[in-house]
Amino acid sequence: MNVATLNTNRLWAYLQLTRPANIVTAWADVLAGIAAAGFAISLNPVSVICLLIATTGLYGGGVVFNDVFDAELDAKERPERPIPSGRATFRGAAFFGSILLIVGVSAAAQVSLLSMAIAIGVAAAALLYDAYGKHHTFLGPLNMGICRGGNLLLGVSILSPMLAESWYLALIPITYIAAITAISQGEVHGGKRSTGIVALVLMGAVITGLLGLGGLNKSNLVAVVPFVILLSGRVLLPFIKAVSEPSAENIRTAVRSGVLSLIVLDATISCSFAGLPYGLLVLILLPISMVLARLFAVT
Structure with missing residues (x-):
C-alpha cells in the first residue's frame, strides 16, 4: 500500500468516526x-x-469520543x-474529537452567549454519556435524550427571548431519543422484550405529543398529520x-430507522410552527442522510 492510499484510508477512517449520516439529523434539530x-x-x-x-462540531465530537471511550470494548x-x-x-481520535467540540462551542459563541452556554452543556452531556451514561439502563437513555433536546434548544437560541417560551419542546426529542437508546441496548447481543x-410506549407518547403540538396551531394541523403518519410508519413498524x-x-434495524427518522420528527415540529414549506425544507435532509447511511454506520 503506497503512502497516498494509506493517507486516504486514514482520512476515511476519521470521517467514519463522525457518523456523517447522523450529523445531518443534528442539522434538522437546529432547523426545527x-x-x-x-x-x-x-x-x-x-x-x-x-x-x-x-x-456539526458538537455531534461529530460526541460520537468520535463514543468510539474513543469504547475502544477496548x-x-x-x-x-x-x-x-x-x-x-x-x-x-x-481523541484529538480530533476535542477539536470538533471546540469548533462547535466557538461557532455557537458567534451567535450569542446563551447559544455558547447551551453548546457547552450539550458537549458536557455528550461526554458524560460516552464515558458513563450509556452503561446505565435508565440514565443512559435520559442522558442521550438531553443531548438531542439541547441541540434543538440550540436552534431556538437564535432568538434568545424565545427560549423561555419554547423550552418544553426539548421534551419531544428527549423522549424520542430515550426510546431509541433504550431499545439500542440490545444492538450487539439482542435485547429484552x-x-x-418501554421504548414502544415512549415512542407512542412522542407521536401523541406531535399531534398535540400541531393542534396548538390549527392552521398547520392538516399539514402536520401527513408528517406524523410518515414518522409512525417509519418508526413504529x-x-x-x-x-x-x-x-x-x-434491534439494529429499529435503531437505524429511528435515528434517520429524527429528520421526520424535526420536520413535523418545523411544520407545526412555520408551515408546510419549511417542514418540507427540513424533510429534504432525509434522503441526504439515507444516502450517507449507505456509506457510513448509523448508531
Whole structure:
C-alpha cells in the first residue's frame, strides 16, 4: 500500500468516526429549533450557518469520543471499527474529537452567549454519556435524550427571548431519543422484550405529543398529520418487530430507522410552527442522510 492510499484510508477512517449520516439529523434539530423561535432565515443567514457548524462540531465530537471511550470494548465486539482496526489511532481520535467540540462551542459563541452556554452543556452531556451514561439502563437513555433536546434548544437560541417560551419542546426529542437508546441496548447481543415495550410506549407518547403540538396551531394541523403518519410508519413498524422478536438484527434495524427518522420528527415540529414549506425544507435532509447511511454506520 503506497503512502497516498494509506493517507486516504486514514482520512476515511476519521470521517467514519463522525457518523456523517447522523450529523445531518443534528442539522434538522437546529432547523426545527429555529422554526420554533419564529426566526426568518433570510434575515440573518450567518447566525443559521454558525449554528449548523456548531451542531456539526458538537455531534461529530460526541460520537468520535463514543468510539474513543469504547475502544477496548470494540476491539472485542466490533474490531472492524476505525480505532480497533488500526485505521485511526486512539490519540488521533481523541484529538480530533476535542477539536470538533471546540469548533462547535466557538461557532455557537458567534451567535450569542446563551447559544455558547447551551453548546457547552450539550458537549458536557455528550461526554458524560460516552464515558458513563450509556452503561446505565435508565440514565443512559435520559442522558442521550438531553443531548438531542439541547441541540434543538440550540436552534431556538437564535432568538434568545424565545427560549423561555419554547423550552418544553426539548421534551419531544428527549423522549424520542430515550426510546431509541433504550431499545439500542440490545444492538450487539439482542435485547429484552420488556425494554422494547418501554421504548414502544415512549415512542407512542412522542407521536401523541406531535399531534398535540400541531393542534396548538390549527392552521398547520392538516399539514402536520401527513408528517406524523410518515414518522409512525417509519418508526413504529420496526419497533414492533424488535419487541416481538428482540434479535440483534431487528434491534439494529429499529435503531437505524429511528435515528434517520429524527429528520421526520424535526420536520413535523418545523411544520407545526412555520408551515408546510419549511417542514418540507427540513424533510429534504432525509434522503441526504439515507444516502450517507449507505456509506457510513448509523448508531
